[in-house]
Amino acid sequence: MKIMVDIKKRLWSGxxxxxxxxxxxxxxxxxxxxGPSGVGKSLTLQTIAGLTTPDEGRIVVGERTxxxxxxxxxxxxxHRNVGxxxxxxxxxxxxxxxxxxxxxxKQGWPWYLPRGERLRLDxxxxxxxxxxxxxxxxxxxxxxxxxxxxxARALIRRPSLLLLDEPFSSLDALLRVxxxxxxxxxxxxxxxxxxxxxxxxxxxxxxxxxxxVYEHGRVSKIISPPKHDYPVRERPSLSSxxxxxxx
Amino acid sequence: xxxxxxxFAVDLTPLxxxxxxxxxxxxxxxxxxxxxxxxxxxxxxxxxxxxxALCTLPLVLxxxxxxxxxxxxxxxxxxxxxxxxxTWGISLIFTWQGAVLAAAVVSLPLIFKSAPAAFExxxxxxxxxxRTLGLSETAVFFxxxxxxxxxxxxAGGMLAFARAMGEFGATLMVAGNLPGKTQTLSLAxxxxxxxxxxxxxxxxxIIISTVCLTILVVSGKAFKAGYM
Numbered sequence: 519m520k521i522m523v524d525i526k527k528r529l530w531s532g533x534x535x536x537x538x539x540x541x542x543x544x545x546x547x548x549x550x551x552x553g554p555s556g557v558g559k560s561l562t563l564q565t566i567a568g569l570t571t572p573d574e575g576r577i578v579v580g581e582r583t584x585x586x587x588x589x590x591x592x593x594x595x596x597h598r599n600v601g602x603x604x605x606x607x608x609x610x611x612x613x614x615x616x617x618x619x620x621x622x623x624k625q626g627w628p629w630y631l632p633r634g635e636r637l638r639l640d641x642x643x644x645x646x647x648x649x650x651x652x653x654x655x656x657x658x659x660x661x662x663x664x665x666x667x668x669x670a671r672a673l674i675r676r677p678s679l680l681l682l683d684e685p686f687s688s689l690d691a692l693l694r695v696x697x698x699x700x701x702x703x704x705x706x707x708x709x710x711x712x713x714x715x716x717x718x719x720x721x722x723x724x725x726x727x728x729x730x731v732y733e734h735g736r737v738s739k740i741i742s743p744p745k746h747d748y749p750v751r752e753r754p755s756l757s758s759x760x761x762x763x764x765x
Numbered sequence: 766x767x768x769x770x771x772x773f774a775v776d777l778t779p780l781x782x783x784x785x786x787x788x789x790x791x792x793x794x795x796x797x798x799x800x801x802x803x804x805x806x807x808x809x810x811x812x813x814x815x816x817x818a819l820c821t822l823p824l825v826l827x828x829x830x831x832x833x834x835x836x837x838x839x840x841x842x843x844x845x846x847x848x849x850x851x852t853w854g855i856s857l858i859f860t861w862q863g864a865v866l867a868a869a870v871v872s873l874p875l876i877f878k879s880a881p882a883a884f885e886x887x888x889x890x891x892x893x894x895x896r897t898l899g900l901s902e903t904a905v906f907f908x909x910x911x912x913x914x915x916x917x918x919x920a921g922g923m924l925a926f927a928r929a930m931g932e933f934g935a936t937l938m939v940a941g942n943l944p945g946k947t948q949t950l951s952l953a954x955x956x957x958x959x960x961x962x963x964x965x966x967x968x969x970x971i972i973i974s975t976v977c978l979t980i981l982v983v984s985g986k987a988f989k990a991g992y993m
Binding site: 564567569595596597600602 | 909912
């Protein structure tokens with residue numbers, strides 16, 4: 519899917535100002551925003567989701583213009599149909615796994631899901647292996663389980679784009695490798711384009727179809743990795759081109 | 766034997782009246798105070814600081830001053846009072862509804878000041894998550910912010926109730942001291958002491974102290990418990 523982002527935003531913290539001026543476009547289905555902390559990657563994701571408004575610019579996802587300052591278009595976050603998985607997952611602590619996952623579905627009252635929606639919930643719980651945990655609260659889950667809940671909650675609405683903010687940063691190395699494979703499987707299963715933030719070159723090597731490299735609020739380069747024919751799980755753990763990104 | 770003494774010594778009408786007045790007043794303050802607090806905590810608009818100060822004012826102004834303002838507002842010649850009288854034929858002065866208004870104004874700051882702290886405890890990211898999941902701002906408030914902040918808000922609500930129960934000055938000025946009609950517990954205590962009826966005063970004092978102490982203990986417990 520075609521994704522086009524061209525935005526400017528100034529943020530003040532005290533007397534210091536942070537300038538975000540980024541532009542990138544991709545028609546690939548897996549875009550990775552890569553760079554150290556504090557360069558504006560999360561801010562970019564928030565503007566795509568509609569949680570922050572850029573000062574000026576344009577955001578287009580597929581055929582849909584989500585934001586265009588010159589045409590005064592600003593689709594509110596709730597109508598953007600963009601799935602967002604937050605860095606710390608932002609699960610609702612007062613709701614069970616099932617209630618978290620079904621949060622974005624049409625709700626009856628109170629806590630009553632219409633029949634069709636209940637089937638979707640059961641299906642999602644099954645896919646993400648959460649059925650045995652459906653009555654647990656987020657505080658009783660492990661990091662990997664929380665992430666599955668966050669993914670299920672975002673994907674159950676069949677969004678047109680999935681945004682992931684450092685999804686693997688709180689997982690241990692072993693789980694990270696597994697979750698990367700899971701994520702690629704999910705992307706195929708839901709046929710959904712993904713934008714992912716990371717500062718881990720391993721993620722870039724394993725996942726990226728387009729890499730957008732960030733530096734001080736700007737895009738320093740946009741790279742498409744060399745074409746490879748072998749399946750993802752056999753890709754080298756850290757390709758030399760990805761390692762070069764850190765240089 | 767004890768109930769015999771109570772029945773003998775006091776007529777409990779002031780207690781029921783106080784609970785009615787404080788209950789309705791807390792309901793009013795709760796809705797008004799929580800909405801205003803959420804507005805001030807979450808949005809930026811012109812006059813925000815002014816609104817903040819105005820809602821906190823009853824905490825520091827003498828109740829008699831508040832009573833005076835209320836008389837100016839809803840008295841027979843007050844602009845709101847005249848409108849109510851002419852359109853609906855209602856007068857709030859010297860009625861229990863007037864006492865509700867006085868108690869509500871006096872207890873407003875207790876909710877207004879405690880609710881923002883409760884809302885600030887709610888992670889903004891959770892509200893954002895709800896927005897990306899398709900919820901309107903109203904739905905975000907009722908399904909995320911309020912359920913996560915309710916313990917803190919409830920604690921504020923109980924404090925407001927306790928304050929409304931003890932309200933004296935503004936109530937006296939707006940609703941008067943009519944036994945059986947607007948005479949609440951605190952006014953009844955004052956009356957009993959003035960009349961030299963010590964037995965009645967003692968019983969009333971014990972009642973109001975017990976109720977207020979219970980409320981404080983319960984609200985303290987509610988405030989401590991949380992999800993995290």
